[in-house]
Amino acid sequence: AQKVTQAQTEISVVEKEDVTLDCVYETRDTTYYLFWYKQPPSGELVFLIRRNSFDEQNEISGRYSWNFQKSTSSFNFTITASQVVDSAVYFCALNTGGFKTIFGAGTRLFVKA
Amino acid sequence: EAGVAQSPRYKIIEKRQSVAFWCNPISGHATLYWYQQILGQGPKLLIQFQNNGVVDDSQLPKDRFSAERLKGVDSTLKIQPAKLEDSAVYLCASSSEGVETQYFGPGTRLLVL
Numbered sequence: 001a002q003k004v005t006q007a008q009t010e011i012s013v014v015e016k017e018d019v020t021l022d023c024v025y026e027t028r029d030t031t032y033y034l035f036w037y038k039q040p041p042s043g044e045l046v047f048l049i050r051r052n053s054f055d056e057q058n059e060i061s062g063r064y065s066w067n068f069q070k071s072t073s074s075f076n077f078t079i080t081a082s083q084v085v086d087s088a089v090y091f092c093a094l095n096t097g098g099f100k101t102i103f104g105a106g107t108r109l110f111v112k113a
Numbered sequence: 114e115a116g117v118a119q120s121p122r123y124k125i126i127e128k129r130q131s132v133a134f135w136c137n138p139i140s141g142h143a144t145l146y147w148y149q150q151i152l153g154q155g156p157k158l159l160i161q162f163q164n165n166g167v168v169d170d171s172q173l174p175k176d177r178f179s180a181e182r183l184k185g186v187d188s189t190l191k192i193q194p195a196k197l198e199d200s201a202v203y204l205c206a207s208s209s210e211g212v213e214t215q216y217f218g219p220g221t222r223l224l225v226l
Contacts, residue, residue: 004155035214043202045156045217091155100169101146101215103155 002027004094006104013082014112021077021107023092029053034068034075035093039106045091051075082111115140117218119205125224131193134221138186138207144168146215147180147190148204156204162188195225 003026013019025034036048049059051068059066063080079086089108095101118137126132138145143164148156159178160170165185173180177196182188192199202222206215 037217042219043222044219045204045206047214047216050214093155100158100161103157105153105155 002029002094002096002100002102004092004102004104006090006092006107008107009105010108010110012110012112015084016081018078018080019082019109019111021079021090021092021109023075023077023104025073025075025092025094027094027096029096031097033095033097035095035101036066036075036077037091037093037103039089039091041088048077048090079109082109084111084113087111117205117207117216119203119218119221121221122219123222123224125226126195127226128197129194131191132195132223133189133191134203134205134223136188136190136205136218138188138205139216142207142209142216143185144208144210144213145182145188146206146208147188148206150202150204150220152201159190192223195223197225199223200225 005024032053034051037045038048039045049066056068065078067076087110089106091106092104093101120135124132145162147159149159150156159173160180161168162182165182178192180190202220204220205218208215
């Protein structure tokens with residue numbers, strides 16, 4: 001069975017702090033895809049990144065970086081120098097190449113000025 | 114490029130009434146998804162279409178929910194009759210293929226009283 005666990009329900013940081021959002025996944029498939037989405041208060045899920053299981057290179061995009069480790073089945077997301085606009089719910093998701101994408105429960109991030 | 118369109122944005126109904134939601138995916142996207150997102154949870158897939166055929170509806174409560182995508186473009190999700198536990202945000206997403214990145218609409222917030 002496939003499963004995505006985001007153990008952190010809520011995180012609160014002060015602006016300019018770095019913050020890491022954890023994501024642990026379970027699957028027996030060797031080919032799979034991992035995603036991160038951001039859901040601001042407006043409600044629309046915004047795509048951030050997609051990773052396939054054969055590409056373990058870490059990725060950096062501006063203040064965002066992602067650490068994919070197959071050995072620990074983790075796909076963690078770090079925001080450097082957080083800003084108030086980063087306040088949102090962040091979802092990690094897994095697709096095993098079948099048709100269903102499984103979402104984690106989400107981590108709500110509060111960034112205080 | 115226009116994003117995924119959904120209407121209405123908000124709907125309040127009483128239990129046992131009927132309601133319908135509409136979604137227009139990104140132009141050219143063959144795959145369309147309907148998700149239910151209950152407050153505090155991640156999105157849960159209700160139904161997935163590939164063109165106008167159903168790929169996965171295993172989590173759709175078929176006794177009260179129905180969906181169609183007649184011409185392989187826009188789609189309608191209906192609830193009849195609604196229950197209190199149907200209060201949620203209904204998200205529509207589309208992708209070019211089944212395992213490609215999904216792009217989400219703004220969602221429809223349903224409140225059943």
